[in-house]
Amino acid sequence: MLYPSKINKIGNIRPQYHQHRSLWLLATIGLGLFLGLFSPGAMAGDRGNTFLLIMDPPMQPTATWGWELLKRSQRMEAVVENLRASFALPQSVTIHFSNEEGPLYDPGRMEIVLPYRFMADVALHLSGRPPSEGDHKLQTDTLDVVEWVVYHELAHAFIHLYDLPVLGREEDAADALATFLVIELVEDGGHIALTAADLLARLAPHQHQDPFWSEHTLDQQRFSQVVCWVYGSDTTQFAPLAKSGTIPRHRAQRCPDAFMSMAEGWWRLLDRFIKSA
Numbered sequence: 001m002l003y004p005s006k007i008n009k010i011g012n013i014r015p016q017y018h019q020h021r022s023l024w025l026l027a028t029i030g031l032g033l034f035l036g037l038f039s040p041g042a043m044a045g046d047r048g049n050t051f052l053l054i055m056d057p058p059m060q061p062t063a064t065w066g067w068e069l070l071k072r073s074q075r076m077e078a079v080v081e082n083l084r085a086s087f088a089l090p091q092s093v094t095i096h097f098s099n100e101e102g103p104l105y106d107p108g109r110m111e112i113v114l115p116y117r118f119m120a121d122v123a124l125h126l127s128g129r130p131p132s133e134g135d136h137k138l139q140t141d142t143l144d145v146v147e148w149v150v151y152h153e154l155a156h157a158f159i160h161l162y163d164l165p166v167l168g169r170e171e172d173a174a175d176a177l178a179t180f181l182v183i184e185l186v187e188d189g190g191h192i193a194l195t196a197a198d199l200l201a202r203l204a205p206h207q208h209q210d211p212f213w214s215e216h217t218l219d220q221q222r223f224s225q226v227v228c229w230v231y232g233s234d235t236t237q238f239a240p241l242a243k244s245g246t247i248p249r250h251r252a253q254r255c256p257d258a259f260m261s262m263a264e265g266w267w268r269l270l271d272r273f274i275k276s277a
């Protein structure tokens, strides 16, 4: 099954945040001047640095399922293409699907490592049985979760490479940045974030020993925040989340502002690393 075409939405969406509140615009200009004066210089281009994709040959039968799904869907090629078009990098970053442990971001190797076993785990938790051929919904949902996790690990990479300030827990910042990136970069990215939030929230009651699960505290609050941002990003498209009570009514009212300030914050920090269209 072909992955729906990805559209680089950066540039189309940016102005709309800044039309709302002139205070934010002033803050943005002020911070931009500050960063321009005191940083080593805005990044004019990527100087040959880029996003790379490696898919190791699978070493176990469970790995073969994930490897074949990735190859067939071309999903990660689309992610890499999108990132290359959007962000200038001070060093190359590799997205590496492997038979190793993960998912994780390895700052020493500038690598995001995702094990095929993680994909099989996700499919098992989504469907309650080992993955098989032909289940298209399971395949799409698994790819959605994997893509969001790639953006989550990429968020750690960006925080490290771009030296972004983080207030509070880095995990929460990485969730926010992952949700921001998927919504901004990917057509229908909100659904990807929702699929991931739904699965990860369901896993919260039974934490796992694997590195990703043990490093990433799974709590309901963490993922209800992702759902709130997604709803806040488009209250029309995601109206059923509020109507069904998935987001309590008193909270739903605050989600648009929560998304707006989260997105404006990341735009301010990432602006100088974004390639012009």
Ligand SMILES: [Zn+2]
Pocket (backbone or CB within 6 Å): 152, 153, 156, 171, 174, 216
């Ligand atoms: Zn993390």
